[in-house]
Amino acid sequence: MRLPLIVLTTLCASTALGQTVASITLTLPNNETSIRVGREPCDRTQSATYTYTSTTTVVCSDLRIWLVQGSSCSDEPTGTYKMVKQISQGDVVNQPTGSISFTVSQLPGFTGSVSCPAADREDTYRLCASIKLPGGSFGSECGSGSFQRDDVEVVYDAKPPVAPTLSQVIALDSALSVIVTSPDDAEFVRVSVTREGKEIKNVQKAAEQTAIRVEGLENGVTYQVSARAVDEASNESVSSEVKNGTPVPTRGFLDRYDEAGGQEMGGCGAAGGGVVGSLVLAVLGFWLSSRRNRS
Known part of the structure; x- marks a missing residue:
């Protein structure tokens, strides 16, 4: 009974080792998940970083990064899109991470008669990245592989907010x-x-x-x-x-005290009846209380 168990364990381990683990990640500045760009200036440069990691050195397609209008990305560029960066299969392993950039005027919505800047509109785009990896029992068959991908949101916002x-x-x-x-x-x-x-x-x-x-x-x-x-x-x-x-001066105690020529107000000159006298008594009481607490 021991030998079959050993063989079974070895087969399972071989299958696990043959699986390909990979990911492609797009990262915006400050780790934001979305960026909003305005209508001016159209030549403003937006940047992002891509990172590709995999347990295999075999890839089955170029690494493509593109812009497309809409709220989702497909496995490969389709429709009206703008290619931002493309790394060939042979170079992907040697360039697993890097920076990409594009300008506002390069967004796919600016085609034909529509040019940047376009006022009073708000369009949603996706910055997409994808690469096809091998499949099969040992991760070497491109025909049965699947795409790894990631995307982030880019919003062209030319609609002003309402007035406060x-x-x-x-x-x-x-x-x-x-x-x-x-x-x-x-x-x-x-x-x-x-x-x-x-x-x-x-x-x-x-x-x-x-x-x-x-x-x-x-x-x-x-x-x-x-x-x-x-x-x-x-x-x-x-x-x-x-x-x-209309700003107005603040008339506090010191202002009124100065206007009175430094005299106490209230018609009483004794320390117990004037404002200053009250302040003196309050300070004296606090001092006596502090001495009793220390003793």
């Missing part, structure tokens, strides 16, 4: 606080402060920041405030509603 909602402008000392709600597809919001038609300040903040402070303004002067949303593809919305805002 500017709900309130709050007066501060030499500044304004602008309350803005941005649309979901916005990445930034730009707040513009103008006076008599001339822009005085321009502040850009992340879209999720709802309260934006604009500093360096003149108290008592009325400014016009508006906001625009900017998406990931740098498309900018139309302006929000324009609201007015």
Whole structure:
């Protein structure tokens, strides 16, 4: 009984060793799964990295990397596509990884009468990679092999976001606080402060920041405030509603104290009755309490 078991084990191990394990991977910068490109500039270069790994040195097709319009990739390039890189069968093993690049104007949607830039449209593309590997019991038969592939999304986005909602402008000392709600597809919001038609300040903040402070303004002067949303593809919305805002000085205790000539307010000169006296007593009480705790 022992010999048949040994033979069976050997056959199973041989089959396992004969299987081909392989993968082809596309990686975008910062490990993103999708990139969005805008309509300007059309010659902007987009990049990615391909990596091919396999337990065999036998391949049955070129390694092809191409762009195609749509939401999926086939085993091989079909339809309207743009070839980005092709490595021959003989060179694949020697070039298992590398960088690829393409420009926005090379996207397959820009053919015939349609050219880049194309305004007010949003198209989805796939960056596809595939290679055919051998099959069979020992991974050496190209006729029975299968394709290994990977893909990532590329979106041409030329549709600007809707305008943000500017709900309130709050007066501060030499500044304004602008309350803005941005649309979901916005990445930034730009707040513009103008006076008599001339822009005085321009502040850009992340879209999720709802309260934006604009500093360096003149108290008592009325400014016009508006906001625009900017998406990931740098498309900018139309302006929000324009609201007015007038910075005002903040009159705190020290301001009133200086105006009074350094005298206590409230009509009482004794330490127990004035504002300053109250502060002194509070500090003295804190000091005595600290001494008791230490003892």
